[in-house]
Amino acid sequence: MTLNMLKAGRTATVKGIYSKDTERRRMVDLGILPGTLIENVMASPLGDPVAYRIRSAVIALRREQAELIEVEEEG
Amino acid sequence: MSHAETAIQCGSCASGCNTAHLAKLGIKTGNWDYVVALAGNPNTGKSTIFNALTGLNQHVGNWAGKTVTRAEGAFTLGGKKFKLVDLPGTYSLLSTSVDEEIARDFVLFGKPDVTVVVADATRLERNLNLVLQILEITDRAVVALNLIDEAGRNNIKVDERSLARDLGVPVVSMAARSGKGVDELLSAIEQVASGEIQARPHRIKYTDDILENAIDTLATQLHGQFEDLPNARWVALRLLEGDESIINAVQTATLGTVRAANVFPPLVQLEAR
Amino acid sequence: MTNSEAILDNAARLRGEVGGNLHDRLTEAIYSDAGAIAGRAVSAGEQTGNLEQKFDRILTSRLWGFPLMILLLTGVFWLTIAGANIPSAMLGELLQGTVYNALHGVAAALNAPWWLSGFWIDGVYLATAWVVSVMLPPMAIFFPLFTLLEDLGYLPRVAFNLDRLFKRAGAHGEQALTMMMGYGCNAAGVVSTRIIDSPRERMIAIVTNNFAICNGRWGTLILIGAIFVGATAPPFMASFIAATSVVAIAILGVIFTLLVSAFLSKTWLKGEASSFSLELPPYRPPQIWQTLYKSIIDRTLIVLKRAVIMAAPAGAVIWLISNINIGEASIATHLISFLNPFGLLIGLNGVILLAYIVAIPANEIVIPTILMLTLNLSKSGLAQTGVMSGIDDDMQIQEVLTGMGGWTLLTGINLLLFSLLHNPCSTTIWTIWQETRSLKWTTISTILPVVLGIAVCLLTAAAARLFF
Numbered sequence: 001m002t003l004n005m006l007k008a009g010r011t012a013t014v015k016g017i018y019s020k021d022t023e024r025r026r027m028v029d030l031g032i033l034p035g036t037l038i039e040n041v042m043a044s045p046l047g048d049p050v051a052y053r054i055r056s057a058v059i060a061l062r063r064e065q066a067e068l069i070e071v072e073e074e075g
Numbered sequence: 076m077s078h079a080e081t082a083i084q085c086g087s088c089a090s091g092c093n094t095a096h097l098a099k100l101g102i103k104t105g106n107w108d109y110v111v112a113l114a115g116n117p118n119t120g121k122s123t124i125f126n127a128l129t130g131l132n133q134h135v136g137n138w139a140g141k142t143v144t145r146a147e148g149a150f151t152l153g154g155k156k157f158k159l160v161d162l163p164g165t166y167s168l169l170s171t172s173v174d175e176e177i178a179r180d181f182v183l184f185g186k187p188d189v190t191v192v193v194a195d196a197t198r199l200e201r202n203l204n205l206v207l208q209i210l211e212i213t214d215r216a217v218v219a220l221n222l223i224d225e226a227g228r229n230n231i232k233v234d235e236r237s238l239a240r241d242l243g244v245p246v247v248s249m250a251a252r253s254g255k256g257v258d259e260l261l262s263a264i265e266q267v268a269s270g271e272i273q274a275r276p277h278r279i280k281y282t283d284d285i286l287e288n289a290i291d292t293l294a295t296q297l298h299g300q301f302e303d304l305p306n307a308r309w310v311a312l313r314l315l316e317g318d319e320s321i322i323n324a325v326q327t328a329t330l331g332t333v334r335a336a337n338v339f340p341p342l343v344q345l346e347a348r
Numbered sequence: 349m350t351n352s353e354a355i356l357d358n359a360a361r362l363r364g365e366v367g368g369n370l371h372d373r374l375t376e377a378i379y380s381d382a383g384a385i386a387g388r389a390v391s392a393g394e395q396t397g398n399l400e401q402k403f404d405r406i407l408t409s410r411l412w413g414f415p416l417m418i419l420l421l422t423g424v425f426w427l428t429i430a431g432a433n434i435p436s437a438m439l440g441e442l443l444q445g446t447v448y449n450a451l452h453g454v455a456a457a458l459n460a461p462w463w464l465s466g467f468w469i470d471g472v473y474l475a476t477a478w479v480v481s482v483m484l485p486p487m488a489i490f491f492p493l494f495t496l497l498e499d500l501g502y503l504p505r506v507a508f509n510l511d512r513l514f515k516r517a518g519a520h521g522e523q524a525l526t527m528m529m530g531y532g533c534n535a536a537g538v539v540s541t542r543i544i545d546s547p548r549e550r551m552i553a554i555v556t557n558n559f560a561i562c563n564g565r566w567g568t569l570i571l572i573g574a575i576f577v578g579a580t581a582p583p584f585m586a587s588f589i590a591a592t593s594v595v596a597i598a599i600l601g602v603i604f605t606l607l608v609s610a611f612l613s614k615t616w617l618k619g620e621a622s623s624f625s626l627e628l629p630p631y632r633p634p635q636i637w638q639t640l641y642k643s644i645i646d647r648t649l650i651v652l653k654r655a656v657i658m659a660a661p662a663g664a665v666i667w668l669i670s671n672i673n674i675g676e677a678s679i680a681t682h683l684i685s686f687l688n689p690f691g692l693l694i695g696l697n698g699v700i701l702l703a704y705i706v707a708i709p710a711n712e713i714v715i716p717t718i719l720m721l722t723l724n725l726s727k728s729g730l731a732q733t734g735v736m737s738g739i740d741d742d743m744q745i746q747e748v749l750t751g752m753g754g755w756t757l758l759t760g761i762n763l764l765l766f767s768l769l770h771n772p773c774s775t776t777i778w779t780i781w782q783e784t785r786s787l788k789w790t791t792i793s794t795i796l797p798v799v800l801g802i803a804v805c806l807l808t809a810a811a812a813r814l815f816f
Contacts (some may be wrong), residue, residue: 026623028375029167031201042405045413046512049521051628055379056198060508062515062628065720118501118629121471126638169371172545197630203382219785225632230393238389252635277385286373289362296358301352304475314359316370323361 001073003038004050005064011039012071019068027069031055038071107149107158111269112185113179115193116202118162120221121250122146124193125161128261152265160187166201176320182212188268192202193219196233196248205316206242210276211309216244217263224250243276246285280309289315297325300344400631404505413509422595424493425531429566431496431716433484439481447475467667475663475713479655482712486563487648490532495643499634503528503741504626517606518613520549521626527553527605530560531598533770535654537562540782546622552609555779556792558772559601564711568767569594571715575746576760597768604769604800609617616792658709665716666706680721694802695762695809699725700765701706704766709774714767719745722753758812762805769801 006012014036017027031054033036039053049060116123129148148252162181163174182190192209194202203253206218220235239246245263249256266272281287293311297304306312313321363370406412451473455465496547503525511521522544529535537557544550561569570590578590613619680702689696703717749755767798771794772780781790 003475004498005710017415023623025169025371028372029169029204030625031204031375031379033372033376041401042408044408044508044512045410046509048512049508049624049626051408051508055201055383057201058628058630060504060511060624061509061627062624065624118627123635153726169375172546200379200382200386203386204378207378207381219456225630232393234389238385241385241388275632277381279381281373281377283366283373286366286370289366293362296351296355300355311359311372314356315363315366316374317363322356325356328352339734341571 001071002067003052003069003071004063006038006040006071006073008040008043009052010073011037012039012073014069015072016070017068018070019065023065023068027065030059031057032069038069087184092271098330104331105223108155109157109188110185111157111264111268112162112181112222113159113193114162114190114205115164115181115219116166116195116205119164119193119195119202121161121164121193123193124191124219124221124249124257124260125159126255127251127254129159150261152261154266155265157264157268160185165205167204169214170290180211182209186213188215189264190216191219191264192216193221196220196223197229197231199233207279209276210242210244211279212306214274214276215267217267218242218246219251219256219260220246221249221251221256222255223248224255240264241277244274245272286315292338300328376697380674397649404628404631407502407505408444408509409799410816417506417509420497421506421745423529424490424497425566427493428486428490428563429570431489435485435488436481439484440478443481444474446809448477462550463671466671467664471665471667472660473663475666476656476659478716479659479710479712480652482567483564483655483710484648484652486566487532487652488644490563490641491648494529495531495635496634499639501629504628507626508628511624514609515624517609519552519609520544520546520622521624523549523553523556523605523609526557527560527602530557530562532563534558534560534562534776538779538783539775541761546619548613548617548619549622551784552612553790554619554784555789555796556605556608558604558776558793559768559770560796561598561601562631562711562773564773566594567578567712567762568715569597571745572760572763572767573597575749576755576757577764579746580757593764597764600765601768608796608800637815640730654778655710659713662709665711666720669706670720681725684721684725693809694805695758695812696766696805697754697759700763700766706768707773708771711767711773716754719748725752736798759810762808765804765808766801769797769804771795771798 002027003014014032014034016034017024017032019027030073036054041051041053041058043050044060049062051058051060052066111181113121113125125146125148126327129149132319145163148159148161150157160181162178165172165175167180168175168179168182181187190209190213192206194206206216209216210237218238220233220238226233233248235246235248247256247263249260251257263272267274279296281290290311291307293314294307297307297310301307310321310325314325407416448469450463451469455469487751506528507521507524510524512523514523523541525543526537526541529539529540534557537560538554541550541553541557544553571589574586575591577593578586581589594774669683672679674682683702686698687701691697691699691701699718699721703714703721707717749759771777777790777794780793781787785789
């Protein structure tokens with residue numbers, strides 16, 4: 001599934017990043033790499049963006065960015 | 076709009092002929108013995124440290140040709156004058172934004188005598204990304220491990236000796252908000268600047284043999300061409316990545332020397348204090 | 349081939365051998381090392397950060413997120429308004445009372461000619477004094493409060509809450525922050541757009557910043573809201589209705605920000621949305637003293653300095669046009685008559701238009717200028733040449749405006765609207781120029797709000813005439 005489908009409070013492991021070019025570099029620089037753990041911390045009142053915990057930092061990503069990150073949930 | 080004079084007093088200061096590099100980047104070094112760069116992720120209390128080190132002795136302007144704020148300050152230590160340049164807060168140095176470009180270019184081309192990297196003790200793993208990248212570019216660094224009071228509050232302990240051992244550079248625990256660790260930081264800066272401490276910084280190993288060989292080949296070639304290159308391995312990697320600005324620097328043979336003045340016009344000073 | 353070219357050739361060849369995805373692999377290596385090093389150095393005990401996280405979730409929840417945010421921000425504004433009242437009055441008494449009288453005393457002692465003392469004391473000094481006494485207290489409260497919120501770490505949550513709206517408008521979530529700064533001062537708001545990386549999105553933030561109602565305009569809104577809108581309600585509701593009208597204008601400002609941003613991003617500033625990422629740092633207890641110092645020196649004093657530089661000449665101009673006669677009447681009178689037809693067409697009048705022209709330097713002096721010009725026009729005994737002090741009472745002001753000036757409810761409402769939708773003050777225009785170095789965009793930022801203002805006022809005036 002893609003990251004935007006991860007529910008609040010749940011954690012998943014990144015499987016692949018499908019963004020392109022600068023966007024992709026940005027994601028990778030933030031530490032989103034295959035094997036990284038990502039947790040959905042909280043969503044904005046309007047539903048978008050969603051804040052994710054990535055390697056000890058909380059970073060908000062928009063839906064269209066999260067849609068390009070493939071993850072697999074724990075357990 | 077005023078332009079800082081680019082009067083260069085080469086040879087009259089301990090940082091030697093780097094004054095030319097720095098002047099072209101817009102930093103007046105006439106009166107200083109050492110130049111210190113202050114880097115770090117955003118939200119690490121970097122500006123608190125900057126203020127703690129420079130007090131009122133600072134002014135704010137722009138990075139040349141860009142609309143990114145820059146703060147410069149000064150302090151005296153052991154009879155020597157230090158100029159402190161605050162770099163934009165960045166997560167990385169891999170040029171996905173203007174801020175990162177500025178920070179990287181300053182550490183690479185400006186060759187400050189010491190680079191202080193501020194890290195947040197509560198989010199160490201993320202902060203180490205930038206620390207490790209900086210250590211790939213320069214040997215002369217100090218890690219300021221800030222916000223240890225926040226870490227304490229959250230039951231997080233950081234072993235600074237283990238960190239120093241792994242990183243190969245001095246690590247100073249600080250809670251800059253309450254002034255803790257400032258003296259130790261100043262001391263570490265002085266020792267690195269004067270050469271008293273010789274760091275053996277951590278270098279990232281790549282498990283890929285083909286990659287390592289490629290890096291070695293290019294690095295050797297680069298050393299041959301540009302003698303005073305800060306870190307040939309790092310440059311080699313950027314070339315392998317296809318980094319435009321580094322390729323350009325090699326092409327125009329400005330790597331290891333100063334960039335053309337029209338790329339880095341002098342500091343645009345907005346408000347002096 | 350040169351050595352450099354040899355190196356580059358080699359690099360290109362090796363690039364192929366080394367394989368793709370290099371950036372990924374490098375970053376992975378860095379993070380892997382980082383993880384290992386951190387693993388050895390960090391030991392985390394029982395995590396107590398849950399309280400903060402719960403707090404955070406509430407602040408961004410569907411139910412409470414927006415109400416709490418609006419409450420908090422309204423609180424900041426209310427504190428600013430309420431807190432600034434007394435200091436403003438005190439400063440006013442000092443500068444426009446004591447010092448002003450002393451200056452005139454000195455002038456009299458020196459036997460200075462009326463036009464000299466008039467020009468310098470009633471014109472230049474008085475305008476500057478007014479701006480300082482009206483502007484300084486609210487800014488000295490607003491900016492520290494804002495900076496405290498910033499240090500606390502709350503502001504990224506605001507951008508987080510509002511980002512979706514800004515995304516729909518083709519802009520960046522951080523524009524919410526620059527917009528908020530604009531509520532203190534638009535010049536400061538424009539400077540704060542530096543946090544937006546993408547030049548395109550930054551420009552949108554700059555052009556629309558004027559729709560955030562700066563400190564200098566609140567006074568106008570509150571006064572007119574009270575006198576005209578509040579007065580239409582039964583007495584026990586008057587303050588509430590007045591407050592509502594002010595909030596309504598503020599919300600209208602946000603709506604315009606979003607609409608104009610959307611317009612710009614689809615037309616003149618078309619382009620791709622930049623890569624978005626917003627870090628939500630942990631909450632940190634702010635350093636009160638350092639914040640006070642930083643905000644007062646960094647923001648308040650610097651903006652104040654610019655405003656004073658602008659106000660002095662404005663004062664001179666007001667005095668001159670009121671006291672130099674061409675034929676029978678002063679220049680001011682001529683200008684007002686000239687502007688009146690157009691003014692009435694859009695539901696305002698000549699006095700208001702002239703006041704806005706003269707008050708380009710600082711929004712604070714709009715009301716004083718209006719009062720002064722109105723009095724001057726009616727040749728009332730109350731009107732000292734160019735004097736802007738002395739009228740503090742709401743009732744007096746209402747009498748002057750409706751009785752002597754011929755104002756109606758429509759005039760009041762349209763003034764509220766025009767307050768929101770008119771050109772930025774000259775300090776802001778100058779700042780926009782400094783930040784963008786683009787004549788084209790500085791002009792657009794200046795003209796666009798006025799055009800909108802005239803259009804909106806025209807519509808309301810037409811609607812009023814049609815239905816009432």
